[in-house]
Structures are given as C-alpha cells and as structure tokens.
Amino acid sequence: MTPIFAIAGKLSREYLLPPSGGPRLDSPGGNLLYALGGLAVWDASVALISRVNQAYPREWLEDLNERGFDTQGIYFDPESNQADLRTFIAYTDVNERSSTNAVSHFARRQMTFPKSLLGYHPQDGTVKDLREVDPLSPAARFVPKTYRDIAYVHLCPFDFTSQSQMVNLLKGGSNQTVSLDPAPGYMKPAFWRELRVVLSGLTAFLPSEEEMRSLFWGESNDLWEMAQRISEYGPDIIIIKRGAIGQLLYISSEKKRYEIPAYPARLVDPTGAGDAFCGGFLAGLQRTNDPLMAALHGNVSASLKIEGTGPFSPLDGMPGLADARLHALKEMAREI
Numbered sequence: 001m002t003p004i005f006a007i008a009g010k011l012s013r014e015y016l017l018p019p020s021g022g023p024r025l026d027s028p029g030g031n032l033l034y035a036l037g038g039l040a041v042w043d044a045s046v047a048l049i050s051r052v053n054q055a056y057p058r059e060w061l062e063d064l065n066e067r068g069f070d071t072q073g074i075y076f077d078p079e080s081n082q083a084d085l086r087t088f089i090a091y092t093d094v095n096e097r098s099s100t101n102a103v104s105h106f107a108r109r110q111m112t113f114p115k116s117l118l119g120y121h122p123q124d125g126t127v128k129d130l131r132e133v134d135p136l137s138p139a140a141r142f143v144p145k146t147y148r149d150i151a152y153v154h155l156c157p158f159d160f161t162s163q164s165q166m167v168n169l170l171k172g173g174s175n176q177t178v179s180l181d182p183a184p185g186y187m188k189p190a191f192w193r194e195l196r197v198v199l200s201g202l203t204a205f206l207p208s209e210e211e212m213r214s215l216f217w218g219e220s221n222d223l224w225e226m227a228q229r230i231s232e233y234g235p236d237i238i239i240i241k242r243g244a245i246g247q248l249l250y251i252s253s254e255k256k257r258y259e260i261p262a263y264p265a266r267l268v269d270p271t272g273a274g275d276a277f278c279g280g281f282l283a284g285l286q287r288t289n290d291p292l293m294a295a296l297h298g299n300v301s302a303s304l305k306i307e308g309t310g311p312f313s314p315l316d317g318m319p320g321l322a323d324a325r326l327h328a329l330k331e332m333a334r335e336i
Contacts, residue, residue, distance in 0.1 A: 001045075003070050005282060006147050007035050008049035008138040008166050009156030009275075011056060011074070015117055017090035017105055018269035018309050025114050028060045029087055031156035031181075033311035034272025036069065038279030038301035039154075041314045041322050042287065047147050049073035049138045049166075053080045067312075075142040080135035086120050089271055097270075127185035130160045130194055137162035140169040151175055154282045156275060157183035160191070164198045171201035177285060179204035179237075181278050187211040189218065196233045204237035204285070205230055206278050212240055223248055224257055224336075237291045239281065239298075241274050249295045257336040260295055263303035263325055269313075276305035276314055292333060300325045 014029025032050050039046055047070040054076065064071050090098050090105035098105065099122045106113045123134075137158035143166075153170045155163055155178070163180065171178050180202050186195065187207065192215065199205060207215075209223065216226045227238040231252035240248040249258040277298035284290075284297025300322050304314035 002146060003047040003150060004043060004045040004286060005039060005152045005154070006047040006049060006073070006150040006170070007032055007039065007154045007156065007279065007282075008073075008143075008158075008170075009033075009035055010134075010136055010138070010158055011050045011052050011085070012087040013055070013057075013085045015086065015088045015102070015114065015120075016269075016271060016309070017109065017111075018271065019091040019095050020268055021309060023111065024309060026086075026116055028063070028311065029272075030311075031158075031272070031275045034275035034305070035154060035156050035181075035279035037272070037311040037314045038276030038298065038305060039283045040067075040069075040312070041280060041301050041304060041317075042283035042297060044068050046070065047073055047150060049143055049147065051075045051077050051080065051136055051138050051142065052085065053077060053083060053136070055081070055085050072144050073138075073142070073147055075139070077135070077139075077142075083135040084120070084123075085136065086117065088117065088120055088122065091269075095267070095270070125183075125185045127160070127183075127188075127191070130186060130191060132159065133161050134159040138166065140165040143169060151177060152282050152286050153178045154278055155180045156278070157181050159183065160186045160194070160198075164194075167198050167201040177203045177282070179206055179278060179282055179285075181206045181274070182211055184208075184211050184214070187215040189215065199230060199233040199235055202235040204239065204281070204291075205235040206239045206241065206281065208274060209240050209242045224250065227257075228252070237294075239295055241277060243270075243273075247277075247295055247299065249292060251291050258292055258295070258333050259336055260299055260329070260333045263299055263329055263332075265303040265307050268307050269309040270306045271309070272311060273302040273305045277302040296326055296329045296333065299329055 280301025
C-alpha cells in the first residue's frame with residue numbers, strides 16, 4: 001500500500017554529547033529521522049526520501065524496514081562517496097548547542113575522543129549561492145514514482161535548490177499537503193525573492209523564530225507581521241517555532257493567531273525537537289484537518305523528544321501518554 005506520509009530529509013552518522021546522560025557515538029541521526037520519530041508517535045505509514053553514500057550502515061536501513069517504514073526512497077549515490085555523513089553535536093554546561101571543537105568537548109567531559117571522529121569538520125552553513133547543492137540532500141530525480149501522489153509531505157531543512165525541486169515535484173494537485181522547514185542558511189533578506197517562489201507551493205511553512213528574524217532583519221520586529229507577509233505568497237499555515245517558549249500559529253484563511261506554550265516536559269536532550277514538531281504537525285493535520293490541532297500534535301511530539309535521546313525516543317513513552325498530553329495542551333493554547 002502507498003504510505004500516507006512522505007518525509008524528505010538528511011541522514012547522518014551522529015556523534016552526540018547530550019545535556020545529561022551518556023553519549024551517542026556513531027548512531028543513526030539526521031533531520032529525517034527526528035521528523036520521522038515525531039510523526040510515528042501518531043502514525044507509522046511513512047515513506048522516507050533521502051540520499052546516502054556507501055559509508056551509511058546498511059543495518060540502519062534494515063532497522064527502519066523492521067519498524068515498518070518505507071525506505072525505497074533512500075538512494076545510495078556512488079557520486080557522493082566523498083561527502084562526510086558524520087555530524088557532531090554537544091551541549092555546554094548552560095545547554096548551549098555546539099557543533100565545533102569536538103576534541104575540547106570530549107576533554108571537558110573527561111571522555112576519550114573516538115577515533116572514528118578524527119578529521120571531522122562541521123559543514124559550513126553559510127549560503128552565498130542558492131544554486132549550490134549539498135551532495136547528501138535528497139534529490140527530486142531519485143524520488144520513486146510511487147511516492148509522487150502521497151497526500152501529506154514534509155520537507156526537512158536542506159539546501160535551497162534541492163528543496164525547491166522537491167516542492168515542484170511533490171506539490172501535486174489541490175489534495176496535496178506540503179509542509180517545509182527552511183534551512184537557516186538561506187533565511188536572509190538577500191534571498192527573499194527566490195524564497196517567494198517556493199512558498200507558492202506550500203500548505204505550511206515552519207521556521208524557527210531565529211530564522212524568521214533573520215529573513216526580516218532590518219524590516220520588522222513583529223513576528224505576526226512576518227507571518228502575515230509570508231502567507232501572502234502561498235502558505236495558509238505559518239508556525240514559528242520558539243523552542244522552550246512554544247509556538248506561534250497564524251492561519252491565513254481564517255485570519256486567526258494562536259499562542260501555544262511548550263508542553264512542560266523534563267529536559268534530557270533537545271536535539272531534533274524542532275524536526276519532531278514538524279513530523280507531529282503533519283500527522284495532526286492528516287488526523288484532524290485543523291491547523292491548531294495539528295500544531296498541538298507537533299507540540300506533544302516535541303515534548304516527548306526532549307525527554308529522551310535519539311530520533312525514536314518519542315516512541316518510548318507509555319501507551320496513551322501522547323493523547324493525554326494532547327488533551328491537556330488543548331486548554332493551554334490561546335487565541336490572540
């Protein structure tokens with residue numbers, strides 16, 4: 001059967017030093033898996049779209065298959081064999097996130113530096129040319145034809161050219177729902193004109209507060225005004241993710257604005273919480289066809305993610321926990 005959902009995003013070999021608990025060294029990571037974990041809290045009928053090279057462990061794909069996910073859209077590209085699949089994330093004493101100076105982070109925790117991380121250099125997120133393509137971004141030309149009619153699609157952050165080609169491929173007809181989480185590197189005033197073309201193919205736009213402020217730098221300090229400006233170019237739903245504060249939701253067709261506080265959860269590891277939110281949001285939109293309820297689903301997925309480490313930690317909760325949190329959160333959302 002054709003899956004109900006599709007997620008396009010990046011996969012990685014993750015080296016993670018979370019705020020508390022032990023490290024995750026050379027484990028499955030990437031925004032695709034974190035979004036998948038957030039969506040799978042509610043529904044596991046998901047097709048995965050990504051690109052990897054020969055350095056990606058085959059047993060990790062086998063694990064995804066065993067969990068019931070459709071991996072036909074994960075393409076092994078021999079031309080990207082020189083690309084580094086490793087990512088490194090560490091948290092400081094004040095929970096600030098860092099992807100540089102890996103050696104010093106291991107030393108500070110009095111841990112042996114893993115040999116498998118030798119020679120690692122974090123990817124430069126600065127974008128000078130929107131035509132520049134990341135060799136590990138999912139590519140529209142490799143998407144299986146059977147995926148092209150999937151009704152609910154989410155695009156994780158990756159390079160602008162690959163995202164825009166994916167929007168053109170998957171936006172389909174009026175029955176298709178496409179949500180997009182932008183990459184921070186291109187959320188700048190200089191790229192506003194190009195971004196507007198992509199926005200026209202979206203149902204929902206899901207940036208962080210920092211990304212929105214960067215895009216409208218020097219123009220506006222009002223997040224609601226920014227959301228309204230974005231909606232003029234296509235997306236009916238704009239959600240601004242604000243980390244521990246929660247989210248702002250703007251529904252253009254109804255001219256409604258909501259403030260949603262983050263569900264009060266015990267912080268273990270915030271890695272991937274924004275991606276988990278996006279996955280939960282898409283599941284909620286399919287379940288309810290209600291943007292507010294969809295945002296609440298995403299909020300719950302993010303809360304479950306920060307309470308554990310690893311992309312699939314949201315699935316470790318007690319049965320019924322997600323629905324219980326959803327019920328409690330309904331009372332906390334506030335229309336502005």
